[in-house]
Structures are given as C-alpha cells and as structure tokens.
Amino acid sequence: MGATPPADNVLTDRLLRSWLRCRRRAWLDRHGDPALRQWTAHRNLMLDDQQRCFVALLPQKPGRGEAACAVGADGVVGLRFKGKGPGGEALEAHPPLLRRVSGRSRWGDFAYQPVLARQGRRMTREHQLPLALMALLLEQEQQAPVTEMLVVGGGGRRLERDRVGLSAGLRKQLVDALRKLRLDLQREEPPDLAADRRKCTLCSWRQVxxxxxxxxxxxSEVSGIGAKRREMLQELNIRGLADLAAADPEQLATAMQRFGEQHGDVARTLVAQARCQRSGQPERLSSRPALPELIAAPGVLLYDIESDPDARHDFLHGFWCLPRGSDGRWDLAAARYQPLLVLAEHGEPRCWQRIARYVSRYDDWPVLHYGETESLALLRMAQRQGISEQQQAPLRRRLVDVHARIRQHWRLPLNSYGLKAVASWRGFQWGQSGVDGAHALLWWRHWQGEGPERRGSSHALRWIFQYNRDDCRATWAVADWLRHQDQAGGS
Ligand code: SF4
Structure with missing residues (x-):
C-alpha cells in the first residue's frame, strides 16, 4: 500500500494503461530515464476530473485501506493489490476507488467493485482492461467474484455511469494484453513511435x-501525415522524410491513387512539404497578399479563447488591442489586453453583451484569430443570443483566421502549422515556458474552486490571462510576418 515502486518484473494497471495508449510509452515508463520525463497538466486534469466524479458518486468521504474494507465502508481508497495472473506473472493494481456492492466476501455480507473515472465522452479498452486487472486482483483479495465494474464520467458536472461486466471475453483480452505487454517490456529497444502522433501531445515522454x-x-514529422497515410507510404517503400522528399511527385501520386483518387492529389502536396522541411525555406503559394485587411486598418484586435472542452464551455475571451499610430506603424507600446470571462453566474446574455460592446468599440478593426475555434464560438454565441444573420454579417467580415491564411498562401518548413510551432519559428517566446491549453484549463479549475463564494487563488487567474495574452501576441507575431511578406511581395 506504500509508495514503494513495483519490482522490475511486475505488471501494473498503470503500465497496462500506458501500453494500451502507446506500446513505446509502457517501455519508456519502465526503462526510460525519469529525468527526461516532462510534467503534463493532463494527468492533473485527469485526477481533478476523477475527484469530482467520485464525490458525485459517493458524497461521503471514502475510508482508507483494508481496515475500511473490514468495516464495510461504502467507498475505499488507498489499496494496492498484489497477486498472480493466469500465466503466473506478478501483478499489481492500485484501484482509485472501491465501491461496496451486494455479495459475500471475506470481510462480511458485502463485496467490492473497482471504479475508474474516464475523461472524454466514451469508455474504451484503456478503461476496461486496467479495470479488469484491478478486478482480477480484487477477487483474490476479497475471496469473492467481481461480476461488474464501474466506469464513471462527466467530470462531476453530471454523473455518467458505464457498467462493465467481467466477462470471459474481457478476461481473455486481459490475458492476451498482459502477455504482449510482458514481451514488449523484455525488448532491448523501445517499440516504434506511436502511429498516431497526436497522442504524443498528452504524453510525458513527448520531448524524448x-x-x-x-x-x-x-x-510522422512531415506535416499532413497521420497514421493512415504513413501506412500507405510505407507500403510504397517510403520510409522517412528523406525518401519522401526524394520521391517523384507524379509517380507517387499515381502509386497512391490505388488507395483512392484523393490520395493522388495529396501525394504531390506531401512531397512538396517534405522538400520544404528539408530545405528549411518557406515557400510562397500565392501571389496575392495574405492579409489585405491590414493594409489600411487603423488597428487590429487579436482574439483568443480558452475552453473547457468536456464542459463545452469557453470560459475566457481574450483580446489584445493593437492600434496603429498616425505614422502608420503598429504601436506595440500602446497595445492593451482585455480579458472577458464567461462565468455561469453571469449568464451568457450578459457575457455576449460585454463582448459585443467591446468589439464594436473598434468598429472597423479586423479581428485576427488563429484557427476556426474563435470565429465558430463567437458566431454561435451570437446565434444563441438571437442575433440575426444580417446583424452578424459585419462581425463575420471582420473575423480573419490567420491560420487559414498561412495555409492558403505559404508552405512552411515545419512539422506543424499550429500556433506554437509557427510563432516559435518566427522567434516568438511565451512568457511561461512549457505551458499549454491544458495548463490554462487546470488553472481555471483551481480558480473556480467551489463556486462564486469559494474561489481559489487569484494567481491562477493571472496566469491564465498571461497565457491567453501571449497567445494573442503570438498570433500577431505570425500575422506581422505575413504582413511583411505581403509588403515584400516574395519569400
Ligand atoms: S510521446 Fe508519443 S510515441 Fe512517445 S511514448 Fe508518448 S505517445 Fe508514445
């Protein structure tokens, strides 16, 4: 039950969960250099969600350790089970919560089931198999079968319950997964990188x-290549960025058409992208200016939203107001940041009014944002507030998606066209290093605390504002580069 790490040959629920996400991750968890791990806000968000779900499921504080099982507490935390798997392998599991259910165990006329909290909208194998491992060891511990396990979700806002039967099929899947996990952990070298590198953004090994x-x-380093395209290219013997850059675009297009017409067109773009990344030189795709709106604008509003995706709540609309001096220069010294918080207790109508009033103060200024999230969110809010299409039209015209303009007008020597990658390439530095949207969400939750009467530390709110303001400034760094290129008329 203590914090001693499991012995080297032991398979744990945590390793299994890592392995289900990415085989390499489990290997690194066991053999990687812990000093190279990077903290991610994702795990803290997960623990925060879990805590909220458990409180919604069991309003009474759970008991701790085996003593709590012996007295039949409704909920029990802090247990670590050790046992043997069907193949004789040493196993360990640390169920985040046990819930009392009907049955008969060695502790009395009741039994326990393991409970896991999920993030996201769906239950997956990443929940089911570690839960099955917990159940297997719980059966040995309580000397009674576990027939049903529980996955809870909804982050505590609304409690969602998925009941999972410990069926023969699931037990077999668990045995299979444990066997494969053991084999992977015995390898001298780590398994290949995840086929879908989007998973890496949440992983503590991402830097490595x-x-x-x-x-x-x-x-996967070539922008535009996900797991599926990578597989296709590998089938065509294109193994890496260098092979792709050296490929003949027309021949590759013909070869890729066998996977579907659309892949032929994509092939040319991928070769061009790989070449661009090899050369390190950006390539202009269009002779038209990328940001004509800036030519005569008296100023710009840079706009960025922070969201809680699970709650579907855009909690912060941040604007960085950048005026232009009478000499036509952008006056960075006069720029002002304006955060507009969307709090449940204020209601959306009041939030909309504040945003609309702020934006209308700078009536003919373009509103620049990076990606479609901001324009979609703002226009949807306008719709919900009963603003007619006709009234929305001027706002719609002012919204300029800098990311879309980059994609239309430039090919960049980068593996991602996200704001972090593009602005960093332009030399922009965020004030807080290593911070991302997940950090901002975590700070938001800390600040929210338990409602208007019991807010958390105001530092958290300051950090969110700083991060959001920096995202606005980063958007300007990219727009400013585009503007310069428009003026220069070339790369
Ligand atoms: S960073 Fe990506 S490839 Fe590496 S272990 Fe994590 S998920 Fe796997």
Missing part, C-alpha cells in the same frame, strides 16, 4: 520521442 522522430526523419 520528438527528438527521436526529428533525428530519424520519421514520416
């Missing part, structure tokens, strides 16, 4: 793996 991907010229 990004380094490997870059130095190996991994195909």
């Amino acid at each position: 793996c990004n380094g490997v991907a870059a130095s190996d010229g991994h195909l």
Whole structure:
C-alpha cells in the first residue's frame, strides 16, 4: 500500500494503461530515464476530473485501506493489490476507488467493485482492461467474484455511469494484453513511435520521442501525415522524410491513387512539404497578399479563447488591442489586453453583451484569430443570443483566421502549422515556458474552486490571462510576418 515502486518484473494497471495508449510509452515508463520525463497538466486534469466524479458518486468521504474494507465502508481508497495472473506473472493494481456492492466476501455480507473515472465522452479498452486487472486482483483479495465494474464520467458536472461486466471475453483480452505487454517490456529497444502522433501531445515522454522522430526523419514529422497515410507510404517503400522528399511527385501520386483518387492529389502536396522541411525555406503559394485587411486598418484586435472542452464551455475571451499610430506603424507600446470571462453566474446574455460592446468599440478593426475555434464560438454565441444573420454579417467580415491564411498562401518548413510551432519559428517566446491549453484549463479549475463564494487563488487567474495574452501576441507575431511578406511581395 506504500509508495514503494513495483519490482522490475511486475505488471501494473498503470503500465497496462500506458501500453494500451502507446506500446513505446509502457517501455519508456519502465526503462526510460525519469529525468527526461516532462510534467503534463493532463494527468492533473485527469485526477481533478476523477475527484469530482467520485464525490458525485459517493458524497461521503471514502475510508482508507483494508481496515475500511473490514468495516464495510461504502467507498475505499488507498489499496494496492498484489497477486498472480493466469500465466503466473506478478501483478499489481492500485484501484482509485472501491465501491461496496451486494455479495459475500471475506470481510462480511458485502463485496467490492473497482471504479475508474474516464475523461472524454466514451469508455474504451484503456478503461476496461486496467479495470479488469484491478478486478482480477480484487477477487483474490476479497475471496469473492467481481461480476461488474464501474466506469464513471462527466467530470462531476453530471454523473455518467458505464457498467462493465467481467466477462470471459474481457478476461481473455486481459490475458492476451498482459502477455504482449510482458514481451514488449523484455525488448532491448523501445517499440516504434506511436502511429498516431497526436497522442504524443498528452504524453510525458513527448520531448524524448520528438527528438527521436526529428533525428530519424520519421514520416510522422512531415506535416499532413497521420497514421493512415504513413501506412500507405510505407507500403510504397517510403520510409522517412528523406525518401519522401526524394520521391517523384507524379509517380507517387499515381502509386497512391490505388488507395483512392484523393490520395493522388495529396501525394504531390506531401512531397512538396517534405522538400520544404528539408530545405528549411518557406515557400510562397500565392501571389496575392495574405492579409489585405491590414493594409489600411487603423488597428487590429487579436482574439483568443480558452475552453473547457468536456464542459463545452469557453470560459475566457481574450483580446489584445493593437492600434496603429498616425505614422502608420503598429504601436506595440500602446497595445492593451482585455480579458472577458464567461462565468455561469453571469449568464451568457450578459457575457455576449460585454463582448459585443467591446468589439464594436473598434468598429472597423479586423479581428485576427488563429484557427476556426474563435470565429465558430463567437458566431454561435451570437446565434444563441438571437442575433440575426444580417446583424452578424459585419462581425463575420471582420473575423480573419490567420491560420487559414498561412495555409492558403505559404508552405512552411515545419512539422506543424499550429500556433506554437509557427510563432516559435518566427522567434516568438511565451512568457511561461512549457505551458499549454491544458495548463490554462487546470488553472481555471483551481480558480473556480467551489463556486462564486469559494474561489481559489487569484494567481491562477493571472496566469491564465498571461497565457491567453501571449497567445494573442503570438498570433500577431505570425500575422506581422505575413504582413511583411505581403509588403515584400516574395519569400
Ligand atoms: S510521446 Fe508519443 S510515441 Fe512517445 S511514448 Fe508518448 S505517445 Fe508514445
């Protein structure tokens, strides 16, 4: 039950969960250098969600350890089970919560079931199999079968329950997964990088793996290549960025058409992208200016939203107001940041009014944002507030998606066209290093506390504002580069 790490040959629920996400991750968890791990806000968000779900499920504080099981507490935390798997392998599991259910165990006329909290909208194998491992060891511990397990979700806002039967099929899947996990952990070298590198953004090993991907010229390093395209290219013997850059675009297009017409067109773009990344030189795709709206604008509003995706709540609309001096220069010293919080207790109508009033103060200024999230969110809010299409039209005309303009007008020597990658390439530095949207969400939750009467530390709110303001400034760094290129008329 203590915090002693499991012995080297032991398979744990945590390793199994890592392995289900990415085989390499489980290997690194066991054999990687812990000093190279990077903290991610994702795990803290997960624990925060879990805590909220458990409080919604069991309003009474759970008991701790085996003593709580012995007295039949409704909920029990803090247990670590050790036992043997069907193949004789040493197993350990640390169920985040046990819930009392009817049955008969060695502790009395009741039994327990393991409970897990999920993030996201659906239950997956990543929940079911670790839960099954917990159940297997709980059966040995309580000397009674576990027939049903529980996955809870909804982050405590609304309690969602998924009941999972410990069926023969699930037990078999668990045995299979444990066997494969053991074999992977015995390898001398780590398994390949995840096929879908989007998973890496949430992973604490991402810095290590990004380094490997870059130095190996991994195909996933080419912007536009996900798991599926990578598989197709590998089938065509294109193994890495260098192979792709060296490929003949027309031949590759013909070869890729066998996977579907659309892949032929994509092939040319991928070769061009790989070449661009090899050369390190941006390439202009259009002779038209990328941001004509800036030519005569008296100023711009840079706009960025922070959201809680699970709650479907855009909690902060941040604007960085950048005026232009009478000499036509952008007056960075006069720029002002304006955060507008959307609090449930204020209601959306009042939030909309504040946003609309602020934006209308700068009537003929373009509103620049990076990606479609901001324009979609703002226009949807306008719709919900009963603003007619006709009234929305002027706002719609002012919204300019800088990301879309980059994609239309430029090919960049980068593996991602996200704001972080593009603005960093332009030399922009965020005030807080290593911070992302998940951090901002975590700070938001800390600040929200338990409602208007019991807010958390105001530092958290300051950090969110700083992060949001920096995202606005980063958007300007990219727009400013586009503007310069428009003026220069070339790369
Ligand atoms: S960073 Fe990506 S490839 Fe590396 S272990 Fe994590 S998920 Fe797997």
